Amino acid sequence: MRHDIGIDHDLCIGAGQCALTAPAVFTQDDDGVSALVPGREDGGGSPLVREAARACPVGAITVTPRAG
Ligand code: SF4
Numbered sequence: 670m671r672h673d674i675g676i677d678h679d680l681c682i683g684a685g686q687c688a689l690t691a692p693a694v695f696t697q698d699d700d701g702v703s704a705l706v707p708g709r710e711d712g713g714g715s716p717l718v719r720e721a722a723r724a725c726p727v728g729a730i731t732v733t734p735r736a737g
Contacts, residue, residue, distance in 0.1 A: 671735040672712040676703050680729035690724045691717035703729065711735065 674694070676687075683701030687694075694709045694717065703725075712718040712732070722730040 671714060672718055673733040673735050674705060674710065674712055674718060675731040675733075676705070677729040677731075678702055680727045681725075682727055682729075684726050686724040686726065687721040687730060691715055691721040694718055695721055 681703050683697065683703070685697060685701070685703075687703050688697050694706055694712050694715055696704050696706050698704045709715075718732050722732045
């Protein structure tokens with residue numbers, strides 16, 4: 670399933686749990702702030718996207734299933 674993924678960069682503390690959990694989808698920029706891997710903005714169908722959102726200690730990631 671494809672998803673709409675949101676990252677609240679004001680909340681993100683750069684803990685890196687998202688990139689550790691779903692490295693195909695999440696990465697970190699030079700400041701350690703979470704970013705989406707180019708081309709994987711919809712999660713690439715990875716079931717790990719939800720795990721990454723759960724793993725974030727500050728709840729900065731929102732995952733919404735994309736209709737269709
Ligand atoms: S797990 Fe959360 S706080 Fe850590 S880098 Fe990812 S979005 Fe930021």
